[in-house]
Amino acid sequence: MKRNFDAKILKDLTLAVENYDSQAVESICNTAVAQNLDPVQAIEEGLAKGMEEVSRKFEAEEVFLPELIVAGEAMKKGIRILEPHLEASRKERKNIGKVVMGTVAGDVHDLGKQIVSLLFFIAGFEIQDLGINVPAERFVEAVRKLEPDMLGLSALMTTTIPQQKHVIDALRSHHLREKVVVMVGGAATDEEWAEEIGADGWAPNAVLAVKEAKTLMRRE
């Protein structure tokens, strides 16, 4: 049986995230593991609370993206330490949805997708990033195997956005289209394009992508 935390350690963990201090997060999480404390509690009542506070500050424009992302990275580091010690039944962290992301075939642009992935993670989504230059078959395979709630397709160039359509068509022909919400994004895309190719959602930037994803999830 895992021991419960005392309030001070949880508070310290929250503060470490709030202070963007990934080293403190790391050392407190290591202590927690060594003392056989409950990792679920550490995540939900420690790390996540700190992240909530930073997210609140971001919404209020008290801090900007760099703070939000560095806090998110700190939380991620903590979760990586705690995760292997979750009891089998609680292996899956409480998340608001599972998302598979990737940049489509022929396109090697990574930046936007990475930022979106990180903001999704911070918002509480579980993220599986397939990388860049991902052929349609690999997206189909990932949807079948990982059963995500949402698929995110990134493409930067006019010459590569047709691939977003190919992926959606491929999902259809494999009878998987109804199983997953599809969001598209990237510099050369727009709302009209998303509609034309039969995507469920689109957003012009990373911050709004999170909002759109949350809305789409609720609709599910």
Next chain:
Amino acid sequence: MAQPKLEFLTAEEVESIHLTSLKILEETGVIFPVKEALGVFHERGAKVNHETGLVKIPPDIVEEAIAKVPSQVTLFARDPKYDVPVEKDTVTFGTIGNATHVLDLETGERRRATNRDLADITRVIDACQNILHLEPQVTPQDVPKEASYQYSWATTLKNTVKHVRLSAHGKDGVQDGIKMGSAIAGGQQALKTKPFISFMALIPSPLAHDPTVCEGFMEAARLGFPIWFESGPVAGASAPVTLAGALALNNAEVLSGIVLAQLVRPGTPVIYGSFLRIMDMRTGNVSISSPEFCIFRPCIAALARYYKMPSWAGVMLNDAKIIDCQAGYEKALSALMSALGGVNLLCGMQLDNEHIVSAEDMVVNDEIVGAVLRILRGFDVNKETLALEVIDEIGPRGVFLRSRHTMDHYRRELWSPSITERSTWTEWKAKGEPDMWKVARERTKKILKTHEGEPLPHQVASELDAIARQAAKRLVKT
């Protein structure tokens, strides 16, 4: 008088950016995901990881390549009147490409760009006296997307006699571009003698080449066509947020491309360039018109001068969505600072973060460039211009407008605006209180009605279309 110059970097600071870039190239390395490129680097003695594509380039290879770059290049034009010889102090303006939307000339509404829009915009630029080189400004959304480069090249080449820059989009793409140019010139040899096309090689940041573009610029180098290099790191996202670090990274990336081009064919004419910009930390959107964007430009020019290479930079770009006050200040600031900073080829002229182009905006740009070039020209100080005799002749309470001296000099001394509002309130009221957008719109409609340009012979034009159609056949996946 002294030519006005804007410097942000001391000679020592330029040197320290250069040395940092050399370290980045030697110790961190750059990814070239093209087998052939790895072979070239390996052969020359760079440290090549054939699995990851990471190449670590020692300083001697970089320095040797830099020394081989011609310090002068001429951007030839279909009409020699518009040839642009690029020398040390040259400052000329042009456009960049790949926007997906236009502001409709009639309604002012944003909508998808068509091939017809591209033809119209190109014809307007053809008529603008201060815009001297172009990239197809919009990517038509009503042609097969996979071959949209080829379609946009055909349309642009048909509608202007000025120099056209194409994208180094793959080996096949570069060959398509050269085929089009050769059809116009009457053969590849004629085109090569006076290339009125050149190629843009964009290097994604940080530190990893795009395989398609890398293959493309290697082909352009092999065939001896001028190549414009650029990387567009976003400070704070794909580059350090500190301006010095962003410049060092940008410089390393651009040099990595230039080195490969020189290894492929020593003496390949290249243009050193940059699209360095920043991220807006509140929204995560990229900004292409910040004060920092303006500061970067003279620094880019200083680095190119240090290497004795012609320079270019993305300039006159807008975060503004429409032709408004923000658009005006963004254009003017970046144009003036880049011109004073000594960037040779200033290319841009797009709205909404490179997403939107408007035909009438070209008329606005032409006007702003006119003013900037006037500032850059400065003025002469000599006996004639000091005008002591005239002052003595006209004397106290005299009117200088009556003097022959005024008539003789005013055209050179004073810039005459074309669409700038300088009338009185009453006159402006009587005209219907037009803002600059409206005035530009009327002017643009007039240009489109009257400016024919020099259309290509029918047979050549259809040859260009056929090349685009064949590319579509090759590229569109069934």
